[in-house]
Amino acid sequence: MADTSIEWTDATWNPVAGCSVMSAGCTNCYAMRMAARLEAMGLEKYRGLTRKTGGRAKWTGQIYLDEASLNVPETWSKPRNVFVNSMSDLFHPNVPGSFVEKVWASMARTPRHTFQILTKRPDRMVDILNGNLPVLPNVWLGTSVEDDRVLGRLDDLRNVRAAVRFVSFEPLIGSVTRGNLKNIHWAIVGGESGPNARPLNSHWVDEIFGMCEDAGAAFFFKQWGGKNKKAAGRIYRERTWDEMPALSM
Numbered sequence: 001m002a003d004t005s006i007e008w009t010d011a012t013w014n015p016v017a018g019c020s021v022m023s024a025g026c027t028n029c030y031a032m033r034m035a036a037r038l039e040a041m042g043l044e045k046y047r048g049l050t051r052k053t054g055g056r057a058k059w060t061g062q063i064y065l066d067e068a069s070l071n072v073p074e075t076w077s078k079p080r081n082v083f084v085n086s087m088s089d090l091f092h093p094n095v096p097g098s099f100v101e102k103v104w105a106s107m108a109r110t111p112r113h114t115f116q117i118l119t120k121r122p123d124r125m126v127d128i129l130n131g132n133l134p135v136l137p138n139v140w141l142g143t144s145v146e147d148d149r150v151l152g153r154l155d156d157l158r159n160v161r162a163a164v165r166f167v168s169f170e171p172l173i174g175s176v177t178r179g180n181l182k183n184i185h186w187a188i189v190g191g192e193s194g195p196n197a198r199p200l201n202s203h204w205v206d207e208i209f210g211m212c213e214d215a216g217a218a219f220f221f222k223q224w225g226g227k228n229k230k231a232a233g234r235i236y237r238e239r240t241w242d243e244m245p246a247l248s249m
């Protein structure tokens with residue numbers, strides 16, 4: 001586990017490492033760059049997960065299943081919000097269903113923690129979970145949506161049985177006005193950051209704010225992003241928005 005500066009969680013836990021680019025939201029994937037750095041530092045877990053193309057690190061599609069990390073949540077005595085697989089996607093096609101079952105067992109053994117799982121493959125999440133694995137009250141399931149080309153992910157998310165369903169609109173790179181948040185409990189919104197950051201239009205944020213109001217979903221504004229994300233800050237409508245889902249929903 002690692003403590004993290006990600007505003008909506010306390011820590012990250014990576015039982016899986018490695019991924020493949022899935023859609024436009026992946027173009028400047030932080031995990032892809034970080035995996036290359038960690039490999040260069042000699043970490044075995046990240047060996048072969050990326051290769052250099054045109055001076056940039058790209059995923060190879062190879063996945064590392066970190067069996068040794070499965071018992072780690074039991075070693076944390078203090079309850080935490082835990083972002084699962086910040087360096088991968090638990091529902092990548094190369095992650096076997098049997099390994100997802102092991103991750104589930106680990107989360108079931110540690111009900112003091114709240115686990116937040118975010119995927120760009122909610123269709124596979126539905127296939128693996130529904131009817132096969134129990135709904136755990138301490139596990140929140142979410143999908144990432146960057147623009148209206150991938151709004152279908154919201155429909156897949158609505159089909160998954162979960163204590164909390166959430167969506168991360170980060171990096172938000174286009175309008176999502178044709179979407180809705182019915183039966184989704186929480187929305188995180190954020191602009192892209194880093195040297196190649198694509199701009200965030202405040203109207204797109206307004207659209208999601210309105211969708212949250214309509215659906216009764218909690219609204220979390222993470223950041224405006226940009227080349228200097230600290231300077232751009234996270235003030236929206238003259239305040240910060242750190243709402244979390246109401247667990248009775």
Ligand code: SF4
Nearest residue numbers: 019020021026029120
């Ligand atoms: S799905 Fe997530 S981890 Fe995988 S390439 Fe896209 S942004 Fe990166």
